[in-house]
Amino acid sequence: MHPRRHAGLISVLAGLTLWELASRVLIDNTLFLAAPSQIARAIIGLARSGELWRHVWVSGREFAIGYVVASVLGILLGLALAGNEVRRAALQPWVSGFYATPTIALAPLFILWTGIGIWSKILVVVSLVIFPVAINTEAGLRTTSARLVEMLRSFGATRRQIFLKLSLPSAIPFILAGLKLGIGRGLIGVVVGELFGARAGLGQLITQSAEAFDMPDLFAGVVVLAAAGIGLTACFSWIERRAVPWTQD
Amino acid sequence: MPKLQTVGLGKRFGDLDVLRGIDVTVPDGAFVAIVGPSGCGKTSFLRIVAGLEPQSAGQVLIDGVKVVGPGADRGFVFQNDNLLPWRTVLANAMIGPEIGGRADAAARARTAALLRLVGLAGFENYYPRQLSGGMRQRVNLARALAIDPRILLMDEPFSALDAQTREIMQTELLRIWEQGRKTALFVTHQIDEAVYLADQVLVFARRPGRIREIVPINLPRPRPLSIKRTPQFVALVDHIWGAIEEDVRASVFNAET
Ligand SMILES: Nc1ncnc2c1ncn2[C@@H]1O[C@H](COP(=O)(O)OP(=O)(O)O)[C@@H](O)[C@H]1O
Numbered sequence: 140m141h142p143r144r145h146a147g148l149i150s151v152l153a154g155l156t157l158w159e160l161a162s163r164v165l166i167d168n169t170l171f172l173a174a175p176s177q178i179a180r181a182i183i184g185l186a187r188s189g190e191l192w193r194h195v196w197v198s199g200r201e202f203a204i205g206y207v208v209a210s211v212l213g214i215l216l217g218l219a220l221a222g223n224e225v226r227r228a229a230l231q232p233w234v235s236g237f238y239a240t241p242t243i244a245l246a247p248l249f250i251l252w253t254g255i256g257i258w259s260k261i262l263v264v265v266s267l268v269i270f271p272v273a274i275n276t277e278a279g280l281r282t283t284s285a286r287l288v289e290m291l292r293s294f295g296a297t298r299r300q301i302f303l304k305l306s307l308p309s310a311i312p313f314i315l316a317g318l319k320l321g322i323g324r325g326l327i328g329v330v331v332g333e334l335f336g337a338r339a340g341l342g343q344l345i346t347q348s349a350e351a352f353d354m355p356d357l358f359a360g361v362v363v364l365a366a367a368g369i370g371l372t373a374c375f376s377w378i379e380r381r382a383v384p385w386t387q388d
Numbered sequence: 389m390p391k392l393q394t395v396g397l398g399k400r401f402g403d404l405d406v407l408r409g410i411d412v413t414v415p416d417g418a419f420v421a422i423v424g425p426s427g428c429g430k431t432s433f434l435r436i437v438a439g440l441e442p443q444s445a446g447q448v449l450i451d452g453v454k455v456v457g458p459g460a461d462r463g464f465v466f467q468n469d470n471l472l473p474w475r476t477v478l479a480n481a482m483i484g485p486e487i488g489g490r491a492d493a494a495a496r497a498r499t500a501a502l503l504r505l506v507g508l509a510g511f512e513n514y515y516p517r518q519l520s521g522g523m524r525q526r527v528n529l530a531r532a533l534a535i536d537p538r539i540l541l542m543d544e545p546f547s548a549l550d551a552q553t554r555e556i557m558q559t560e561l562l563r564i565w566e567q568g569r570k571t572a573l574f575v576t577h578q579i580d581e582a583v584y585l586a587d588q589v590l591v592f593a594r595r596p597g598r599i600r601e602i603v604p605i606n607l608p609r610p611r612p613l614s615i616k617r618t619p620q621f622v623a624l625v626d627h628i629w630g631a632i633e634e635d636v637r638a639s640v641f642n643a644e645t
């Protein structure tokens with residue numbers, strides 16, 4: 140019925156089976172690799188002891204605050220870039236520069252500035268998420284169709300009306316794409332921020348498990364992060380289908 | 389007083405002389421078609437009348453008043469439907485009243501009635517991507533009519549449609565036009581379309597764009613499609629074709645329009 144969906148499911152199941160077999164037969168050493176079954180058990184164990192939720196809560200808060208702040212600031216920055224030629228010329232090199240820079244490398248600096256608490260992680264997330272959002276917002280606003288502008292002008296639309304009735308709605312698919320891109324980058328920011336020093340969080344769980352050679356717990360952290368990324372991205376795709384259905388076909 | 393008058397209208401784009409010395413007088417309620425080879429400035433002429441493009445010389449008068457920009461007295465029907473994909477049919481047709489700050493219940497009711505007039509009853513809540521090309525052009529037309537303009541400006545609105553749909557749309561346009569008898573300027577490159585619709589055909593020449601001939605069309609109204617096969621109709625089409633043939637050939641062979 141759904142050959143494509145089946146192919147995906149079969150491929151994932153086959154991959155997991157191979158992984159399970161490989162880690163039991165080929166590399167039967169939990170110092171190097173954990174089997175899916177062991178990881179599942181580790182996740183359940185961490186969940187039962189409540190430790191998992193502590194890490195998820197800490198990382199989730201860092202991500203959520205950083206992501207929301209970066210989204211709002213990124214959209215505002217994109218609007219500022221698009222609104223005025225001189226402003227764009229002045230801001231563009233900074234935005235493009237920061238976007239291309241692996242700002243993740245600044246994580247240790249943020250920790251020096253703000254300590255190992257939540258603020259350093261929020262800063263890392265913001266620095267990673269804000270620029271793709273700003274760049275996409277600006278690109279979306281700039282691609283306003285000239286034909287549609289002319290249509291609105293023929294009805295006597297003001298610049299403000301053209302912005303509100305045309306530029307903004309036609310930029311929304313781009314803005315959503317930027318926000319979607321930001322999910323993966325934001326999660327990276329959380330993990331890397333925590334790698335450089337944290338008291339709790341999924342990144343800290345991973346680091347701490349690596350130091351203890353506890354592969355199942357390490358992979359448990361990775362799997363939970365992956366699930367969060369997949370889940371959030373799927374949520375976004377759902378929102379996109381609802382909010383901007385005209386871009387779907 | 390004529391509804392629309394252009395006096396010595398001229399347009400240059402840099403070194404390109406697009407329109408020169410266009411003198412047109414359109415009486416109230418007349419349907420005027422404009423034909424001419426591609427690149428002769430038909431769209432530019434219409435955009436100047438719409439106030440979307442400033443002229444380089446001369447002026448446009450509507451009821452004797454100089455045109456200085458776009459206004460609700462003129463409704464523009466575009467070649468591409470230019471519908472907003474995120475708006476429903478009704479919301480698209482309401483854009484004019486909305487921009488004019490008159491999007492009240494009465495305007496909605498009037499716009500809904502216009503959608504019925506153009507044959508879109510029941511499609512108010514559809515999105516443009518759910519409509520055929522012909523239906524989208526009907527929305528395009530209803531949108532222009534929704535501001536109740538005194539003059540309807542149409543730039544090859546049926547050029548993207550297939551031949552059958554196009555003929556249906558021609559009869560529909562006449563049916564709708566007969567209801568309000570608004571002054572209409574209709575640009576087309578199909579001579580038979582111009583003759584079928586219009587009271588008067590302005591034949592444009594190119595390089596620079598100017599009026600070669602004004603052909604009155606004295607066919608009775610209402611006009612059934614079968615009128616296209618009458619000798620009188622065919623003679624008018626032949627005559628106009630004779631007037632522009634040379635120009636069209638030139639425009640075909642000088643590919644850089
Ligand atoms: N905005 C513009 N800038 C420069 N040249 C233009 C512009 N608009 C139209 N032209 C030129 O003016 C000429 C007439 O164009 P147009 O009015 O579109 O002709 P038509 O609608 O009869 O095909 C063409 O040569 C076209 O390239």
Ligand SMILES: [Mg+2]
Nearest residue numbers: 430431432543
């Ligand atoms: Mg044209």
